[in-house]
Amino acid sequence: MNFSPLEVYSEIGPLEKVLLHRPGPELEKLTPEMLERLLFDDIPFLRVARREHDEFAGVLSRSGVEVCYLEQLMAESLIDSRVRQRFLEHFLDEAGIVNLSRREMLLDFLQDFDDLELIKTLMAGVRKEEIAGLKNRSLADMVEADHPFLLEPMPNLYFTRDPFAVIGSGISLNRMKFATRNRETIFAEYIFNFHPDFRELDIPRWYSRYEESTLEGGDLLVLNEEVLAAGISERSSPEAIEKFSRRVLKYERFTTVLAFKIPARRAFMHLDTVFTMVDHDIFTIHAEIEGPLQVYSLRIAEDDELRISEERAELEEILKNYLDLEEIKLIRCADGDPINGRREQWNDGSNTLAVAPGKVVVYSRNYVTNRLLKESGVEVEVIPSSELSRGRGGPRCMTMPLIRENIESCR
Numbered sequence: 001m002n003f004s005p006l007e008v009y010s011e012i013g014p015l016e017k018v019l020l021h022r023p024g025p026e027l028e029k030l031t032p033e034m035l036e037r038l039l040f041d042d043i044p045f046l047r048v049a050r051r052e053h054d055e056f057a058g059v060l061s062r063s064g065v066e067v068c069y070l071e072q073l074m075a076e077s078l079i080d081s082r083v084r085q086r087f088l089e090h091f092l093d094e095a096g097i098v099n100l101s102r103r104e105m106l107l108d109f110l111q112d113f114d115d116l117e118l119i120k121t122l123m124a125g126v127r128k129e130e131i132a133g134l135k136n137r138s139l140a141d142m143v144e145a146d147h148p149f150l151l152e153p154m155p156n157l158y159f160t161r162d163p164f165a166v167i168g169s170g171i172s173l174n175r176m177k178f179a180t181r182n183r184e185t186i187f188a189e190y191i192f193n194f195h196p197d198f199r200e201l202d203i204p205r206w207y208s209r210y211e212e213s214t215l216e217g218g219d220l221l222v223l224n225e226e227v228l229a230a231g232i233s234e235r236s237s238p239e240a241i242e243k244f245s246r247r248v249l250k251y252e253r254f255t256t257v258l259a260f261k262i263p264a265r266r267a268f269m270h271l272d273t274v275f276t277m278v279d280h281d282i283f284t285i286h287a288e289i290e291g292p293l294q295v296y297s298l299r300i301a302e303d304d305e306l307r308i309s310e311e312r313a314e315l316e317e318i319l320k321n322y323l324d325l326e327e328i329k330l331i332r333c334a335d336g337d338p339i340n341g342r343r344e345q346w347n348d349g350s351n352t353l354a355v356a357p358g359k360v361v362v363y364s365r366n367y368v369t370n371r372l373l374k375e376s377g378v379e380v381e382v383i384p385s386s387e388l389s390r391g392r393g394g395p396r397c398m399t400m401p402l403i404r405e406n407i408e409s410c411r
């Protein structure tokens, strides 16, 4: 039996290996009409977004983290022409390219690219005018004539946190809420099925992209070796969280999933936009969700059945109880101020990425919250944030940890 090379048993253990995506031309293909559907609020300036992202990757490398890139892993997963063809057909199916002659023209156009160029092209999207001789013959083509893309761009790829999530030694390969992000999960499917680093290994799957109910990585947190947190949110449904919990609790050493019901609003799309872990006993939180917060615990009982109960205590008490801590500290986004707090939460002020216990990466623009973190003794690595933040995601959203050092053992 070959063991899984993945290992994430906390949110804060020293980060060893992480998956990123450097923003690419997909961002420059956004137009105002497409923003809402493609889940953006503005069009980032690509050159600056890349510079900011490179600084982010630099901070991670200097902290001793091995950084790998999605397009690279995906290209390395196209191990032979059969896999490449199968992947392409799959991708075009899900992109809705059903018209046979268009499909052939597109396949023809893509065939000359090497594997890495192919992946980058699919990520960036393909405009109709790139395909020589493309004509609008069918009724559908004519009706869609004004739409410039044959393949739409995938601007959310730099939020590697969401399409799949490493939990323990396995992955949750997610079913996304919105169509534009579901194509992102095809990459994860091929990486874990075919990449030479993974294909021979037994990597457990806690969820599948073919499920009906939706679950996204921003809603999954590993609080410690025993306790997970899940957000019941705009993106992740209670049905999905229950299914996920049944699997992960049976086959991993985790004993409990704490499900947090947060308001289904764009600003709070995932749990990690309002709640992240900074140290063993320090968390960020956005004050607006504290009042309405309902928390449920899911555990496997002795009869092997899942037991679900509503927790009645305040969040602090629940966390102290389940994490076995005497005290915990909640750092409110901009101290709960009704203006600063909302502005900084909107720009991911409570979306911190821990690279080690008590050491987090944050966006420069959230200076009120960042000051509070420092005042609590947290080490803060500040990265520039003018453009990256326009996609509505922060340092945690932009990373998928593959390996974190285990901290429970060295505590």
Ligand SMILES: NC(=[NH2+])NCCC[C@H](N)C(=O)O
Pocket (backbone or CB within 6 Å): 038, 039, 040, 156, 159, 161, 162, 181, 217, 218, 219, 269, 270, 272, 273, 391, 392, 393, 394, 396, 397
């Ligand atoms: N883990 C996160 N909070 N991810 C943020 C993703 C933002 C992205 N534009 C979306 O709406 O899907």
